Amino acid sequence: MDFRDSPHEAAFRGEARAFLDAYAPARLPDYADQSVDQEQVLVQARGWQRTLFDHGWGSITWPLECGGRGLGPIEQIIWNQELTRVGFGESHFLQGLGLAGPTIIAHGTEAQKARFLEPILRADEIWCQLFSEPGAGSDLANLSTRAEKSGDEWIITGQKTWCSGGHYSDWGILLARSDFTLPKHRGITYFLVDMHAPGIEVRPLRQLDGTTHFNEVFLNEVRVPDANRLGPEGQGWQVTMTTLMHERMAIGGLERLLSIDSLLEHARANPQRVDDVMRDEIGRLYSWVKALELLNARVITKLGRGEIPDAESSMLKVAIARMLTKSGDIGLRLCGPEAMLRLGPWQNQFLTAPTLHVAGGTDEIQKNVCAERVLGLPREPRSDRDVPFDQLPKG
Numbered sequence: 001m002d003f004r005d006s007p008h009e010a011a012f013r014g015e016a017r018a019f020l021d022a023y024a025p026a027r028l029p030d031y032a033d034q035s036v037d038q039e040q041v042l043v044q045a046r047g048w049q050r051t052l053f054d055h056g057w058g059s060i061t062w063p064l065e066c067g068g069r070g071l072g073p074i075e076q077i078i079w080n081q082e083l084t085r086v087g088f089g090e091s092h093f094l095q096g097l098g099l100a101g102p103t104i105i106a107h108g109t110e111a112q113k114a115r116f117l118e119p120i121l122r123a124d125e126i127w128c129q130l131f132s133e134p135g136a137g138s139d140l141a142n143l144s145t146r147a148e149k150s151g152d153e154w155i156i157t158g159q160k161t162w163c164s165g166g167h168y169s170d171w172g173i174l175l176a177r178s179d180f181t182l183p184k185h186r187g188i189t190y191f192l193v194d195m196h197a198p199g200i201e202v203r204p205l206r207q208l209d210g211t212t213h214f215n216e217v218f219l220n221e222v223r224v225p226d227a228n229r230l231g232p233e234g235q236g237w238q239v240t241m242t243t244l245m246h247e248r249m250a251i252g253g254l255e256r257l258l259s260i261d262s263l264l265e266h267a268r269a270n271p272q273r274v275d276d277v278m279r280d281e282i283g284r285l286y287s288w289v290k291a292l293e294l295l296n297a298r299v300i301t302k303l304g305r306g307e308i309p310d311a312e313s314s315m316l317k318v319a320i321a322r323m324l325t326k327s328g329d330i331g332l333r334l335c336g337p338e339a340m341l342r343l344g345p346w347q348n349q350f351l352t353a354p355t356l357h358v359a360g361g362t363d364e365i366q367k368n369v370c371a372e373r374v375l376g377l378p379r380e381p382r383s384d385r386d387v388p389f390d391q392l393p394k395g
């Protein structure tokens with residue numbers, strides 16, 4: 001493991017830092033902070049992404065010819081670290097920049113690249129992900145939204161759920177089943193769908209903290225031009241693998257969450273609430289975070305060698321979700337009775353950190369990865385792989 005930046009990485013970090021010190025607004029929009037006006041946050045976020053685009057920082061990893069900086073995952077991690085340093089949280093544009101864009105770059109036609117990429121980089125168009133359904137989450141290939149060909153269009157009908165940001169998105173990446181007679185991974189086609197098209201109904205889901213992050217999306221005979229099919233008909237699963245790999249990298253940019261500094265500051269500001277039990281809990285969490293930093297360094301070292309750190313990333317994700325849930329719990333207790341009166345950052349973390357146990361692959365699915373790839377345990381039996389979808393028992 002190597003903890004130091006190479007000369008090239010140090011130079012990139014210096015460049016990123018100089019840019020951010022010169023251009024980052026004093027208060028950067030924080031997507032995760034539900035305590036502030038979300039419409040205002042979105043306006044600010046678009047403005048900031050446009051500034052990044054104008055100065056050539058719209059995307060670190062997209063190729064140069066697609067408007068990105070053409071750099072690798074290590075530079076992305078350094079960029080994330082520098083963004084964290086200036087207080088930048090998660091972005092509204094994760095689905096566009098991190099999922100839709102890279103998938104269009106890998107599988108899109110030249111016309112699709114020309115139409116969709118620049119508006120993503122400039123934040124002119126916001127994207128969402130329409131993958132999960134009530135019967136298809138961890139087992140995504142079980143999806144049953146129907147796509148029927150009609151001339152040079154597709155007619156799509158079905159229900160999607162847990163669609164983050166669907167209520168302010170312009171476009172969605174969508175999976176639908178175009179052939180029900182094939183085994184479940186083989187009859188899926190991948191589409192780019194206009195969220196303003198007739199037949200799309202977006203129903204926001206109200207969360208525990210009173211805000212809306214997710215939506216149910218109903219598609220009722222939505223017409224999608226064949227020109228907006230991404231990749232060959234029936235080969236949507238292969239295209240999806242590209243999206244999911246990038247999703248892992250985008251969500252896997254978790255090191256920005258790996259900090260206990262704000263909790264320590266909060267504890268120092270409220271010494272009257274730090275009893276021996278809490279001191280012990282914070283100390284335990286601190287040593288946990290230090291161990292995770294080492295695991296993260298292993299992930300970064302592997303990426304630097306051009307390897308894919310899948311098992312390490314799975315362990316890291318499970319551990320960071322646990323760490324954030326715990327620090328949200330301690331942070332809330334440090335607020336004392338005041339925690340009940342308003343929605344602030346600690347209340348927000350307490351209520352939303354648990355979602356990380358599910359988003360981007362649940363804890364159990366990550367543990368399955370560790371069981372198979374670290375412990376060498378037998379693979380999960382998959383008896384439904386070769387059965388035509390329309391012959392599978394429906395639960």
Ligand SMILES: Cc1cc2nc3c(=O)[nH]c(=O)nc-3n(C[C@H](O)[C@H](O)[C@H](O)COP(=O)(O)OP(=O)(O)OC[C@H]3O[C@@H](n4cnc5c(N)ncnc54)[C@H](O)[C@@H]3O)c2cc1C
Pocket residue numbers: 128129130131132133134136137138139161162163164165355356358359360361362363364365368380
């Ligand atoms: C914050 C957040 C944002 C999200 N954003 C989006 C989005 O924008 N677009 C989108 O399409 N989806 C989104 N999702 C949905 C997410 O991808 C799914 O929630 C996830 O894939 C799990 O699916 P599920 O909720 O249907 O749970 P299920 O897959 O039904 O799982 C239920 C339980 O069973 C367990 N389980 C399932 N299979 C196994 C197995 N093989 N072995 C052991 N245990 C198992 C799970 O771990 C879980 O505890 C988001 C979710 C969250 C929390």
